[in-house]
Amino acid sequence: MAVASKSIPAPERVNVRRALLSVFDKTGLTDFAGALAGRGVELVSTGGSARALAAAGLSVADVSDVTGFPEIMDGRVKTLHPGVHGGLLGIRDDETHAEQMREHAIAGIDLLVVNLYPFEEVRAAGGDYPTTVENIDIGGPAMIRAAAKNHAYVTVLVDPSDYDALIGELDANDGALTYAFRQKMAAKAYARTAAYDAAIANWFAEALDVAEPAYRAIGGRLAQTMRYGENPHQTAGFYVTGENRPGVATARQIQGKQLSYNNINDTDAAFECVAEFAPSAGAACVIVKHANPCGAALGDTFAEAYRKALACDPVSAFGGIVALNGELDADAAREIAEVFTEVVIAPSVSDEAAEILAAKKNLRLLVTGGLPDPRTPGIAAKTVAGGLLVQARDAGAVERDDLKVVTRRAPEAGEIDDLTFAFTIAKHVKSNAIVYARDRATVGIGAGQMSRVDSARIAARKAGDAAEALGLDEPLTKGCVVASDAFFPFADGMLAAVEAGARAVIQPGGSKRDDEVIAAADENGIAMVFTGMRHFRH
Known part of the structure; x- marks a missing residue:
């Protein structure tokens, strides 16, 4: 049965006479506390916060003076006391509460300022198990939740960025804070503890392999309020989870206007795809449009890799995202600058390359400092009506030794290179995915079709369009290889690829009609390998 409300209306304004400050992040603390003290607010604090305030010349009471009990157990126990929580939770206009506060000498706390132990930062930095556990805050979240529940009388701040806003509110309301402001801060406080607890719970799941x-x-923490979402009528925000993974969420933006919702989505897709290729594999470039690769290649230089990737679909590359797996150099920057590009993302950029792209004022240039490990476990989530679908990140990969030759003709060494390259790219193309590749570059990509045959035909048509745009006599699919992200349920999809010019096929296998597909490949002199792993991407 739910706890009944006493139906006592919240006052519109509450004067701030007494504040408890207990923070790990002391950014702006002394200036803020000084501003409170200058307005006659009594300051109570704990541990390092109290020492910082006293060192700044402020009059501050230690929380031990309030509780009559010293901090113990290395500071694990200091605020978990009725003298603190009674001051936060007492309903001032309830006669019983007020009488009990007087009886037990509990003074009300009108303002609570708390930020938490840096659990997320320690987790992201790869702290060991005992260190990570020790950075789980207990007293902080307990006080935050207590103050937020009693926001009818108490204001709670959990973010130093709100210090100025609170002082402004005090000035505008003769030393009081409005109910609307208290509500807003309470909502933010509960969101903060929810994100904090989520980080802890997910860390435990990872640590215990659950x-x-x-x-x-x-x-997550709001990093950016977007102008809008996928479409102008949709609101959106970009939240960072604190995962220690180089990418768009952790990148440093060197130039260009603010990233949009679609920019962030597409840039993440591009960088995760290019990260499949370690720098030792060569210079890799991936061009993405609408979250799908429209060109990808390996080369001896980034300029070469970019030209090869662009040749796959120069029309779609207009207004796309370019991702590299190493330092962006001047030669590649000059090539990229010739085509309208929304975002360029790379682990690093040379000074000369940055100067070249600086002429493109609207181009966003992001530097990540490293590549994400495509084999690192993680989670991917998607909302559905009334629920949340959560799965492990697709960290699967196929190596040469995993390939099973199923046709009379085995692929040649060069074909195997292209087959593994094509299958790696297919992993990042929306299903149903077909990828044609030649000389370690995509030459045709079919994405997101309801029929695999359609994907094969669309990829071939786009290859023909690209050949025409480049002035070639025939599409680059002639003599290429083809990758399918999932098995061919019938031979028709594979035959459409053969018709486009493919001479070798890589697919997961596992269809009831595998034998028919293999027989059709043998009839056409096609080499085919099975991977045993599919890469649906919806």
Whole structure:
């Protein structure tokens, strides 16, 4: 049965007479506390926060003076006391509460300022198990939740960025804070503790190798309010989870206007795809449009890799995202600058390359400092009506030794290189995915079709369009290889690829009609290998 409300209306304004400050991040603390003290607010604090305030010349009472009990257990126990929580939770206009506060000498706390132990930062930095556990804050979240629940009388701040806003509110309201402001801060406080607890729960799931925990929470910190989402009528925000993974969420933006929702989505797709290729594999370039690769290649230089990737679909590359697996150099920058590009993302950029792209004022240039490891476990989530689908990140990969030759003709060494390249790219193309490749470059990509045959035909048609745009006598699919992200349910999809010019095929296998597909390949002199692993991407 739910706890009944006493139906006591919240006051519109509450004067701030007493504040408790207990923060790990002391950014702006002394200036803020000084501004409170200058307005006659009594300051109470804990541990390092109290020492910082005293060192700044401010009059501050230690929380031990309030509780009558010293901090113990290395600071693990200091605010978990009725003298603190009674001051936060007491309903001032409830006669019983007020009488009990007087009886037990509990003074009200009108303002709570708390930020938490840096659990997310320690987790992201790869802290060991005991260190990570020790950075789980207990007293902080308990006080935050207490103050936020009693926002009718108490204001809670969990973010130093709100210090100025609170002082402004005090000035505008003669030393009081409005109910609307208290509500806003309470909502933010609960969101903060929810994200904090989500990070802890997910860390435990990872540390204990629990794939599907009974309860799953996903939280993050707002990094950017977007102008709009996928479309102008949709609101959107970009939240960072604190995962220690180089990419768009952690990148440093060197130039260009603010990233849009679609920019972030597409840039992540491009960088995750290009990261499949370690720098030792060569210079890799991936061009993405609408979250799908429209060109990808390996080369001896980034300029060469970019030209090869662009040749796959120069029309779609207009307004696309370019991702590299190493330092962007001047030669590649000059090539990229010739085509309208929304975003360029790379682990690093040379000064000369940055100067070249600086002439493109609207181009966003992102530097990540490293590549994400495509084999690192993680989670991917998607909302559905009334629920959340959560799965492990697709960290699967196929090596040469995993390939099973199923046709009379085995692929040649050069074909194997192209087959593994094509299958790697197919992993990042929306299903149903077909990727034609030649000389370690895509030459045709078919994405997101309801029929695999359609994907094969669309990829071939786009290859023909690209050949025409480049002034070639025939499409680059002649003599290429083809990758399919999932098995061919019938031979028709594979035969459409053969018709386009493919001479070798890589696919997961596993269809009831595998024998028919293999027989059709043999009839056409096609080499085919099975991977045993599919890469659906919806």
